[in-house]
Amino acid sequence: KNEVEQSPQNLTAQEGEFITINCSYSVGISALHWLQQHPGGGIVSLFMLSSGKKKHGRLIATINIQEKHSSLHITASHPRDSAVYICAYSETSGSRLTFGEGTQLTVNP
Amino acid sequence: KAGVTQTPRYLIKTRGQQVTLSCSPISGHRSVSWYQQTPGQGLQFLFEYFSETQRNKGNFPGRFSGRQFSNSRSEMNVSTLELGDSALYLCASSFDRGPYNEQFFGPGTRLTVL
Numbered sequence: 001k002n003e004v005e006q007s008p009q010n011l012t013a014q015e016g017e018f019i020t021i022n023c024s025y026s027v028g029i030s031a032l033h034w035l036q037q038h039p040g041g042g043i044v045s046l047f048m049l050s051s052g053k054k055k056h057g058r059l060i061a062t063i064n065i066q067e068k069h070s071s072l073h074i075t076a077s078h079p080r081d082s083a084v085y086i087c088a089y090s091e092t093s094g095s096r097l098t099f100g101e102g103t104q105l106t107v108n109p
Numbered sequence: 110k111a112g113v114t115q116t117p118r119y120l121i122k123t124r125g126q127q128v129t130l131s132c133s134p135i136s137g138h139r140s141v142s143w144y145q146q147t148p149g150q151g152l153q154f155l156f157e158y159f160s161e162t163q164r165n166k167g168n169f170p171g172r173f174s175g176r177q178f179s180n181s182r183s184e185m186n187v188s189t190l191e192l193g194d195s196a197l198y199l200c201a202s203s204f205d206r207g208p209y210n211e212q213f214f215g216p217g218t219r220l221t222v223l
Contacts, residue, residue, distance in 0.1 A: 030208030041197050043214040086152065090208035094165045095140050097212065099152040
């Protein structure tokens with residue numbers, strides 16, 4: 001069993017829809033990261049959170065430490081949001097990240 | 110500030126050869142981590158370097174090694190290449206060590222082993 005489970009694995013949406021990607025983890029963590037990877041490989045860090053909720057533009061990330069669960073929400077989705085979204089956690093020491101398998105999001109116009 | 114740079118961007122090697130990949134972190138960043146991404150295994154941690162010392166190593170064979178220089182630039186080396194080493198190799202830098210430091214990723218080096 002993976003230490004980080006993401007759902008869904010694939011998601012297709014119409015432009016303007018509200019999107020939720022879920023991430024569950026099984027170990028104690030220090031911080032949870034949400035990353036975005038576009039075709040070609042480049043990875044961009046979207047959020048790093050250890051409690052509560054963060055918002056950047058149309059993106060919102062939440063975490064529930066007790067339930068070991070995090071969600072990434074995209075409001076008013078747009079075709080340019082099409083990418084792979086990856087959650088990862090960092091442990092109590094060092095910078096090592098452990099990753100989920102990613103969610104392939106496709107937003108159609 | 111310039112982002113994380115990796116060279117080369119693409120590399121084709123044959124089995125048994127060795128390869129060296131380079132990563133230049135964002136100016137002022139002292140921590141560099143390396144990751145391997147394959148379709149089958151996803152993203153996996155290789156190593157973490159800080160102050161020229163390897164601080165953490167993932168579950169990879171000894172053929173995978175690395176180092177960090179005094180200017181924080183890092184290299185990783187893979188010896189005796191195998192077909193399964195074909196992957197995207199990503200490095201990420203952060204200002205400091207620790208779980209609360211945001212990591213900034215380079216564009217990756219795509220290695221193909223024939």
